[in-house]
Amino acid sequence: MQNFTYYAPTKIVFGKETEKETGALIREQGCERALIVYGGGSVKRSGLQERISASLEDAGVSHVELGGVVPNPRLSKVREGIELCRREKADFLLSVGGGSVIDTAKAISYGVPYAGDVWDFFAGKAAAQAALPMGCVLTIAAAGSEMSNSSVITNEENGLKRGYRSDLSRQRFAVLNPELTYTLPPYQTANGAVDIMMHTMERYFTSECDLLLTDALGEGLMRTVMECARTLRDDPANYAARANMMWASSLSHNGLTGCGSVEDWASHQLQHELGGMFDCSHGAGLAAVWPSWARYVIDADYTLFARFAVKVMGVVPTADERETAERGVAAAECFFRSIGMPTNIRELGYELSEAQIAELAEKCTNGRTRTVGGLKKLDYGDIVKIYEGARG
Template sequence: MNNFSFYSPTKFVFGTDSESRCGYLVKEFGGTKVLIVYGGGSVVRSGLMDKIKLSLAAAGVHFSELGGIVPNPKDDKVYEGIDLCRKEGVDFLLALGGGSAIDTAKAIAAGVPYGSDFWDFYSGKAIIQKALPVATVLTIAAAGSEGSGDTVITRTDGNLKRGAGSDLLRPVFSILNPQLTATLPAYQTACGAADIMAHVFERYFTNTKDVEITDRLCEAVLLTMINEVPKVMKNPDDYQARANIMWAGMVAHNNSVGVGRSHDWNSHGIEHELSAMYDCAHGAGLAVIMPAWMAYVMKHDVMRFAQAAVRVWGCEMDFGNPERTAMEGITRFKNFLHSIGLPVSFGELGAKEEDIPLMVQSFGIGEGKTGGFVALGKDDIDAIYRLAL
């Protein structure tokens, strides 16, 4: 296990009707003028927005609104939010929704006190050194942004989807009411599940030795998803299954399962080009890319893939041919994703073979390589896209 520092300051308020405490919590963390960041009309139609406004008003907290955040959130709303915060004297960001709303709120929070273009943080030109506090009311278990310091934004000029991160962007509090996820379409629930599992696998496939504790934590989250997701696909109102999935999503990405070990993140980077080009759901893109990436890099550490096959997917270990066991595990993962209604190929996603060169070029590594498990160059990325055809 490697040396590490782990800082996770978020206060989680979990359970039914927990959103009614929002105003009190904002006040507890020093907010006086809030910008509510949200997506489409679902938080309005469900009554959640009215409930949050009443809670803020009861606590004497003033608020403004920024709606219209789309999946694969764009930079235009970030610029709009930064301008609005400065104009209104906002000192606190409150995101209602899923990863898109939360990531946008984080980008705004970092951009308001920054004297130049917030995109500097996403292009690697600057490091976040100051940010307004962010809080969340989660409505979809997926991105894990409610517990992490990470954020991903797409720049419309050039269609570049890039990430940034800082502990300063970890939410000060996150409200998690599993009931708020019950009205999600089955496809969105499935996409969220793929994202959660991908967050774990990006950490699980590591070159760091002797990480049994975090191996077992990763496996526990994955087994929870395998067990609970089919339940909510059959019965969307299964509160206990929703609760387990919601907490799994947070644990998967606040890095408690990833401390002391190297990570990879190539699958996410490769997928970002898919969702930037086709505006597909991130989880759907990951369902296509992750099994292809696994098959491509498996021989780098066959025994780690075989371990996952045995411990997570219930395969029988073939000590004479561990590669067979490893491939069986990858196949079972792919079949699981398909069984919950996700695409597992370019054709099912609607992606096109002729766009592969453009996505490879847009990946932005030049002639270099990237990745923490297996370093990949452009030819490797091209090959993984073609495996996913």
């Protein structure tokens, strides 16, 4: 087990009608004017925005609004938010939505006190030294951004999708009401399930040994998400499944399931480039590339893949451990398909050309200047082969 520091300072307020506490939670931070960041009109149509606004008014917190955040959140919206925040002198950022909304607010929070361009952080040219305080009301169980220190933004000018991590972006509080996820379309719920699982899988498939407790936590979380995803496929208004899925979203990406490990993140890097090129859904993109990645790296530690097969996917072990490992990858594909997710890029809806594969691999390796992955280091040639295997 590696040395590690576990830091999860976000206050979680979980349960029914908890969005009514938002105003008091902001006042606890000593703030008086909030910029509310949200996505589409569903936040208003559902009455959620009205309930939150009433809560802020009751607590004496004024606010301005920034809507229009989209999946694979855009740098242009971040820049718009920075200017609005400065102009209106907002001292708190409140996200109402899912990971794209929270990631947008995180980037805004870095940009407001920064004299340069906010993309500097995502391009690796600068490190944030300050950020506005933030909180969120979560409406989608998926990205885990409500408890993570990371955000991912797409630069429309060059098609690059890049992430940045800083503990300055930790939410002061996260309001988690599972009922707010009832109206999600089945495809979006399934996307979220894959995203949650992959946040733990990127930490589970590690070169580090002797992670007995961390592995057990991860295995339990992944099994729970699979069970809840199947339940919600057939019964979308099942509160218990919604609640467990929402809590799993937070726990899967707050660092807990990676304590002591050497994290991988290759599948996320591969998907980020797909997202930058095609603007595809994040969870679906992960489901499309993970089986190819798994089969490509399986010999780096097929014992680990066999354990995943048995303890997570419920595969009956065979005398041949590698065969068990391969059955685990196939079982994961079956699960993805059972909830309407793709298992290759053709099923995702795209036909990759050789030129596109070369471009994706070039961007993933920053012009062939870096490798990705922790379980197996992957260079440009490796990544080309994984994309080729994922074409379908």
